[in-house]
Amino acid sequence: MTLSFSQSRFRDDYSFANSDAAIRRFPFPFDRDSYMYSVNMEPHRAAGPEDSVFQRRFDVDEHYLSEMADRAITLQRDPMRCQSLPHMRLAGWDLLELIMTAKAEDYPDLFALQRDGACWRWINRPMGIDDRFTFLDDATLPCGPMEYITRQTQGDFALLDQRQGNLWMDAGMITSQADWSLDFDIGMNFFEWHAPVPRAAQMGIFQRALKFLLNVQQGAPSRRLNWTMTVNPRLDTSPETYPEWGPEKRSLTPENVGQRQFLRVELQSFWRLPRSNGLAFPIRCYLCALEDLVTVPKWGRRLHRVLRDLPEDLATYKGFAVNRPLIVDYLSRFDDGAPTSPGIFPD
Amino acid sequence: MTPAPANRIPSHPTYAPLQPRPGHAALMIADAGGAVALAQLLAQAPDLRATARILLVAADVPPDLPAVTPVPGTEALEAAIAGALQGARMGLQAYLAGSQGLIGQAQALLLAQGMAPGAIQMQQCGGPAxxxxxxxxxxxxxxxxxxxxxxxxxxxxxxxxxxxxxxxxxxxxxxxxxxxxxxxxxxxxxxx
Structure with a gap:
């Protein structure tokens, strides 16, 4: 696979666009024609077509450089999007090692890692980085290890400390979030940071998910897909900047909904970290416009049925209740009532 | 104490009435509304009087409380807590009573100083502010x-x-x- 990187913006003129190949490999999150919460974990190993987003441990796609540029802008405006409580320093090094080794193995044409004891050399060719540093020595990096590596890796990253039979959101690089604040949630446990989610707690979802996550083992990562809806291809839908993107949510019309309404999918994965015993929690965001999604007939049919039948409280929580009639009306044009095949991949 | 409404979300704090606990020392923080709760606690467990240190925020000092350090306002609370924790040892118990704002701020300051959440009790007194x-x-x-x-x-x-x-x-x-x-x-x- 030869990647060519786009130069597009997730803000201002919203020049972001998916290539045909990116649309085909979009991680469509619905494996059936309806949706309800579930503990939808599966092993994070290669799956799907050859170019699927599940083929490599940390997927690198055509938006890599654009996403890293967007992250840099967000961090410049609000440095608190990247925070680490003091006891998470070791977990940050764990994460750096995990990502560097995985990327160098999975994308040898893009990344290289040379290790001589604690003396490491990291080469990131797309970003033009060639750095030498001493592993576990913070002073040899320009910033903390978590910040250093996540400025070079697509997706948000939370680092969870494990203690007292719970997981604690004690560090993170969060610049492409679906409306939650790291600065507010840092230090919370698993139940606390999920507190605003309707219905799922009563369904026992969080108890079961936590039990699973506490037992994730080294070398056996897991993953799940989560989703929401975003107007315009905007990564930074944080509560902090809600006054900037809130008005855009009310700008949809029957004429522009296909172009400006995006399905936002999070590929979440969970990795036990070897030294800290923490859990790395990457939250990788993929965006796809409705007009692009419906070019896959199965997805057009299915998304129409899922969004049409979704309980109102979930639509409200996911922030698109106000636009649901427009969206469903648009999608109905692509649903001829034909049956759909099981699973998420295109036919 | 009324039970927490069933529709409260899990990050919403619940504040139980203060209960005496064994400990080497007790740090108590209250505002005018919470001072009554401290007085009740000390009446219930007179042994606490010997080791208690009280930070009383923006309130007249009642005669029945021992070892009171007046704190003029919440903006002075951080320095007062830092001073009170000088030389503190493991086993210190914290008792907070007052408005949600006071006990929320005091708890945050104590956690930032390294106190364990389990060693901090809180009782909300006063209105819904x-x-x-x-x-x-x-x-x-x-x-x-x-x-x-x-x-x-x-x-x-x-x-x-x-x-x-x-x-x-x-x-x-x-x-x-x-x-x-x-x-x-x-x-x-x-x-x-």
Whole structure:
């Protein structure tokens, strides 16, 4: 696979666009024609077509450089999007090692890692980085290890400390979030940071998910897909900047909904970290416009049925209740009532 | 003490009445409303009087409380707590009583100083006023009694969420008219 990187913006003129190949490999999150919460974990190993987003441990796609540029802008405006409580320093090094080794193995044409004891050399060719540093020595990096590596890796990253039979959101690089604040949630446990989610707690979802996550083992990562809806291809839908993107949510019309309404999918994965015993929690965001999604007939049919039948409280929580009639009306044009095949991949 | 409403979300703090616990020392922090709760606690467990140290915030010192250090206002609380924790040892128990704003702030300061959450008890006394953080400009409003309220930092109208951060000792305030600028509902009093 030869990647060519786009130069597009997730803000201002919203020049972001998916290539045909990116649309085909979009991680469509619905494996059936309806949706309800579930503990939808599966092993994070290669799956799907050859170019699927599940083929490599940390997927690198055509938006890599654009996403890293967007992250840099967000961090410049609000440095608190990247925070680490003091006891998470070791977990940050764990994460750096995990990502560097995985990327160098999975994308040898893009990344290289040379290790001589604690003396490491990291080469990131797309970003033009060639750095030498001493592993576990913070002073040899320009910033903390978590910040250093996540400025070079697509997706948000939370680092969870494990203690007292719970997981604690004690560090993170969060610049492409679906409306939650790291600065507010840092230090919370698993139940606390999920507190605003309707219905799922009563369904026992969080108890079961936590039990699973506490037992994730080294070398056996897991993953799940989560989703929401975003107007315009905007990564930074944080509560902090809600006054900037809130008005855009009310700008949809029957004429522009296909172009400006995006399905936002999070590929979440969970990795036990070897030294800290923490859990790395990457939250990788993929965006796809409705007009692009419906070019896959199965997805057009299915998304129409899922969004049409979704309980109102979930639509409200996911922030698109106000636009649901427009969206469903648009999608109905692509649903001829034909049956759909099981699973998420295109036919 | 009324039970917490069943619809409260899990990050919403619950404040049980203070109970005496064994410990080498006791640090008590209260405002005028909470001083009564401390007096009741000390009446219930007179042994605590010998080791208790009390920070009383913005209140006249009642005659029945021992070892009181007056603190002029919440802005002086951080320094007062830092002073009180000088030389503190494992086993210290903290007892907080007062408005949600006071006990939320005091808990956040104690946690920042390294106290374990399990060593801090809290009892809410007084009205439903909440300590709020504006998620946009991060300004803390200490005693918010209406929803929505106007952020004293950025001037935005914020709605009062139930989501609570122990680390900040505050609930979250979010712009209420972000999607429809200028459309702000009439504020109503926060329910207890």
């Amino acid at each position: 909440r300590r709020m953080q504006c998620v946009h400009c991060k300004t803390i409003a200490p005693d918010v009694v209406i929803d929505p309220y106007r952020c004293p930092g950025c001037g935005r109208w914020l709605y009062v969420r139930d989501h609570f951060s122990r680390r900040l000792g505050a609930f979250q305030g979010v712009c209420i008219d972000a999607e429809t600028p200028g459309l702000v509902p009439e504020p109503t009093e926060i329910a207890p």
